[in-house]
Amino acid sequence: MIGFFILLTLLIGISMPVQTAVNSALDKTLGTPLSASFAAFSIGTIISTVIAVCTCGSADFSLVRDFPWYAWTGGICGVTGITLYIVLFPRIGSVQTILLPILGQIATGMLIDLFGWFGMSAKPLPLSGILGFLLVVAGVCMVVIKKSEEADGPKGSKLPFQLLGIFAGVMIASQSAMNGALASMLRSPAVASAISFISSTLILIVIVLFSKRDRECVRRIPSVPKVWWQWTGGVIGSGIVLGFAAAAPVLGVGLMTIISILGQLSCSVAIDRFGLIGVRKRKISPIQYAGLAAVLAGSIIIY
Numbered sequence: 001m002i003g004f005f006i007l008l009t010l011l012i013g014i015s016m017p018v019q020t021a022v023n024s025a026l027d028k029t030l031g032t033p034l035s036a037s038f039a040a041f042s043i044g045t046i047i048s049t050v051i052a053v054c055t056c057g058s059a060d061f062s063l064v065r066d067f068p069w070y071a072w073t074g075g076i077c078g079v080t081g082i083t084l085y086i087v088l089f090p091r092i093g094s095v096q097t098i099l100l101p102i103l104g105q106i107a108t109g110m111l112i113d114l115f116g117w118f119g120m121s122a123k124p125l126p127l128s129g130i131l132g133f134l135l136v137v138a139g140v141c142m143v144v145i146k147k148s149e150e151a152d153g154p155k156g157s158k159l160p161f162q163l164l165g166i167f168a169g170v171m172i173a174s175q176s177a178m179n180g181a182l183a184s185m186l187r188s189p190a191v192a193s194a195i196s197f198i199s200s201t202l203i204l205i206v207i208v209l210f211s212k213r214d215r216e217c218v219r220r221i222p223s224v225p226k227v228w229w230q231w232t233g234g235v236i237g238s239g240i241v242l243g244f245a246a247a248a249p250v251l252g253v254g255l256m257t258i259i260s261i262l263g264q265l266s267c268s269v270a271i272d273r274f275g276l277i278g279v280r281k282r283k284i285s286p287i288q289y290a291g292l293a294a295v296l297a298g299s300i301i302i303y
Contacts, residue, residue: 005246009244014263014264016264017098019240021276022229022230023040025278026040026231029224032213034217035218038218045198047235051190055190056191059187059188070117072199075198076200077174078197079200084171085168088161088164094282095268096158096162099140101165102140102265105172105260109257112173118174133298135294135297139295143295175241176256179241182245197237
């Protein structure tokens with residue numbers, strides 16, 4: 001059983017850079033990050049709801065009134081994190097868009113495990129964890145300093161966007177923990193995933209209604225040229241949310257984070273190195289490979 005969830009989490013990690021590239025392409029087609037998020041989350045909501053309806057017989061709603069507030073807030077974190085990925089992708093490049101959130105994910109995962117947030121079991125932070133985190137930070141710096149010279153998008157200081165990248169990772173890790181907690185309480189990862197997607201879509205509907213530009217972009221969806229793979233971000237996203245909700249209670253946030261990081265790093269390097277999914281091919285230097293290895297090694301030391 002544990003082996004299955006380890007493999008599942010690895011596949012989830014691989015799919016995250018793919019989802020980012022796909023949603024970024026949809027952003028270019030529709031015109032705004034929020035309209036792209038709206039389209040992706042709407043598709044994900046339909047898929048996750050169908051799955052939940054087919055499996056809701058296993059869910060336990062008897063204690064729903066006693067659920068803590070954070071069990072219902074995964075959707076807010078999901079909207080924030082995914083929209084930030086779309087915003088950052090053309091501004092700081094694909095590698096930074098994946099790597100900086102990883103730093104946020106690790107830091108958040110460590111805090112969740114240390115303090116036992118979101119219903120998780122509290123675990124002490126050993127000295128090796130601190131040293132591992134410092135190694136992760138060093139690895140990120142090795143990649144980011146070099147990559148800043150090559151990133152696409154507008155010139156000038158990228159520090160605000162890089163900080164937003166770290167914050168996006170905080171949101172994604174928090175969403176995974178929240179949805180994992182809700183899945184454990186409901187005894188149904190599928191229903192927890194559907195609740196997260198529905199709440200995310202409702203949030204986006206409200207935002208779009210108050211944004212004239214985003215409303216216009218959403219209205220254009222039926223008439224824009226359809227490139228089929230640009231519309232798969234919601235499909236991939238539903239798999240990610242459902243998979244994390246199922247894996248978190250079994251593996252714990254820490255182990256789940258490190259396994260997904262391995263998948264994210266491998267896939268992001270492949271996307272950049274070979275120019276996959278419409279991304280411009282970029283050479284990855286030896287120091288950047290060393291930085292990525294340091295991130296992975298530091299993550300292993302932590303967990």
